[in-house]
Amino acid sequence: MSDEGVGIRSIEELERRFKFPENVELLDGGTSGIELLSYISSRDYLIVIDSVKSGLPPGTVVKIEGEDVPAKFRTRISPHQLGLSDILAAARLTDELPKQMVLFGIEPKKIGVGLELSQEVKKNFDKLLNVVIEEVRKIGYDISPRHAVSDIKSVWGNY
Secondary structure (H helix, E strand, C coil), X not given: CHHHHHHHHXXXXXXXXXXXXXXXCCCCCCCCHHHHHHHHCCCCEEEEEEECCCCCCCXXXXXXXXXXXXXXXXXXXXXXXXXXXXXXXXXXXXXXXXXXXXXXXXXXXXXXXXXXXXXXXXXXXXXHHHHHHHHHHHCCCCXXXXXXXXXXXXXXXXX
């Protein structure tokens, strides 16, 4: 789904470029639905990466925190956000919302069938990854770059 696919591309690139400690889980929640509840229930910290309609210029990286995260998913731009909105609502009802939640997003230019990110999103893709890594480090986790990452090709091409 063109720019809407930035979440899965981010997860793939983070795994390709960095080594994470065992207690940091990276998960493509894409279209998973209710089964995501077991992955997010009662977590200390949840970071979501997605395309986010914020009214800012395409490619703008945004950070949304706390109670604003579930609220942001009430305005849906894609079918998979229905699942995340419902999962966060279910976690709230069962008192299992993560203690802290952060959404890192990037303003999409195009939402539609296609494999390519728009030039605007592609241009700021590394910035998106960097703010996610900074956040993980800020909460106390040691993240190290993988060596010779340029030798490992992404299935999505170069960013």
